[in-house]
Amino acid sequence: MLDNLLSEVDVQHLCTLLDKAHNIIVTCHVSPDGDAMGAVLAFSHFLWRKGKNAQPVVPNIFPDFLKWMPGVERVRIYEKHENEVAPLVAAADLIICLDFNAPDRLQGLQKPVTDSQSPKIMIDHHLDPVDFCDWVVSRQEMSSTCELLYRILVQLEGLDPMTYEEAVCLYTGMMTDTGCFSYNSNRSDIYYIIGRLLTKGIDKDKIYRNVFFNYSAERFRLMGYMLYVKLEYFPEYHASLMTLTREEQKRFSHKKGDTEGFVNIPLQIGKSRLSVFLREDTERHNIRVSLRSVDDFPCNRMAAEFFNGGGHLNASGGELSCTMDEAVQIVRKALKKYASLLTDR
Ligand code: 5GP
Ligand code: MN
Incomplete structure (x- = not known):
C-alpha cells in the first residue's frame, strides 16, 4: 500500500475545485517530454471520464516519438493555433499546470494563463515552485509528475475506475523521467505503482518500444x-x-x-x-x-x-x-x- 500523499483538507480543496469547474485547460511546460505529455493526457482522460470539457494544451510542438499516446489527437499546440487556443484559456474555469514550477516555463502561453482569472492548480516535482497557483502539490522526491499524479488520482477515487488509457499515459511519464528506471528511481513505491498499472492491461514492453524504437x-x-x-x-x-x-x-x-x-x-x-x-x-x-x-x-x-x-x-x-x-x-x-x-x- 502507498501512504496517502495529500491531507484531508487538500483532498477536499482539490475536489471542490474540480467539482466546480467544467471548462478545464490541462497544460505543461514548453518542449513537452514524456512526463509532461503523460501527465497532461492522463489528467485529461480522467476529466473526460468525469464528463468535463477538458482541453489539453501544450505551449509548442512535442516530439514525434510521443505521437502514439492515447488522446494525443485532442492536444492543441498554443504556438501553432494561438487564435484558437487563447480564447479557450480565457474562458476556462480551471487551469491545471503539470510538470512545471514557474509560469515562464509556459513560454508564449504564459500571458494567457496568468491573465486568466480562473483558479489554477499546480502538480509538479521540480524544486522551488513559484507562487502563481491556488492549489499546489510540489514534491521533488517524486520520480515524475506522473508518479505524483497516479498517487493523487488513486487517493481521490481508488484504483478501480482508472482506465487503460490513463495507466498507459502515467506509465509513459514514469518511464521517461527516470531513463527507464535507471536513475531517480530507487524508491520501492515506484515499483509498487508499476505493478498496479500492469493490472490495467498496459503493455510496458510495447510502451518502451513506442518511445525508444521510434526514431528517424x-x-x-x-x-x-x-x-x-x-x-x-x-x-x-x-x-x-x-x-x-x-x-x-x-x-x-x-x-x-x-x-x-x-x-x-x-x-x-x-x-x-x-x-x-x-x-x-x-x-x-x-x-x-x-x-x-x-x-x-x-x-x-x-x-x-x-x-x-x-x-x-x-x-x-x-x-x-x-x-x-x-x-x-x-x-x-x-x-x-x-x-x-x-x-x-
Ligand atoms: P532538459 O535538459 O531536458 O531541457 O531539462 C532538464 C531539466 O532541467 C528539466 O526537467 C527542468 O527541470 C530543468 N530545466 C530545463 N530548462 C530549464 C530552464 O530554462 N530553467 C529552469 N529553471 N529549469 C530548467
Ligand atoms: Mn517531469
Whole structure:
C-alpha cells in the first residue's frame, strides 16, 4: 500500500475545485517530454471520464516519438493555433499546470494563463515552485509528475475506475523521467505503482518500444556525428561537452526531439560525473543548455550559477544569449569552478 500523499483538507480543496469547474485547460511546460505529455493526457482522460470539457494544451510542438499516446489527437499546440487556443484559456474555469514550477516555463502561453482569472492548480516535482497557483502539490522526491499524479488520482477515487488509457499515459511519464528506471528511481513505491498499472492491461514492453524504437534515421546519423566528431571529453573533470549549431541541425534535417537523450550518453564513459550539451535554438536566438550528472553532483547549482536555469540535482537546463564559442568558454569556466566536486571522489 502507498501512504496517502495529500491531507484531508487538500483532498477536499482539490475536489471542490474540480467539482466546480467544467471548462478545464490541462497544460505543461514548453518542449513537452514524456512526463509532461503523460501527465497532461492522463489528467485529461480522467476529466473526460468525469464528463468535463477538458482541453489539453501544450505551449509548442512535442516530439514525434510521443505521437502514439492515447488522446494525443485532442492536444492543441498554443504556438501553432494561438487564435484558437487563447480564447479557450480565457474562458476556462480551471487551469491545471503539470510538470512545471514557474509560469515562464509556459513560454508564449504564459500571458494567457496568468491573465486568466480562473483558479489554477499546480502538480509538479521540480524544486522551488513559484507562487502563481491556488492549489499546489510540489514534491521533488517524486520520480515524475506522473508518479505524483497516479498517487493523487488513486487517493481521490481508488484504483478501480482508472482506465487503460490513463495507466498507459502515467506509465509513459514514469518511464521517461527516470531513463527507464535507471536513475531517480530507487524508491520501492515506484515499483509498487508499476505493478498496479500492469493490472490495467498496459503493455510496458510495447510502451518502451513506442518511445525508444521510434526514431528517424536522421537522428541516428546525427547521434553518430555528435559522438564521433563533436564529443569533447575532459578527463581531468570527469566531464564531457557536446555542441550543436543551427547549421548542423539543418544539415542533419533535425526535427524536434531528435536530440532527446543525447546528453545522457556521455555519462556512460567510465568515471563520468557530468555531461553538458549546448544546442543553438532554431526558434529563438539563444543556446539551450542541458546538464546531466550522476551521484551527488549538483547540476542545478551549476545551471543556476552559469546558465540562467535550474532543475533537479542530476538533470538541469538553462539558456545562454551569446555565441556558441562564448557558451563553450562559459562551460569551461563552470568546470573549473566546480572542479573539486567533479574530481573529489
Ligand atoms: P532538459 O535538459 O531536458 O531541457 O531539462 C532538464 C531539466 O532541467 C528539466 O526537467 C527542468 O527541470 C530543468 N530545466 C530545463 N530548462 C530549464 C530552464 O530554462 N530553467 C529552469 N529553471 N529549469 C530548467
Ligand atoms: Mn517531469
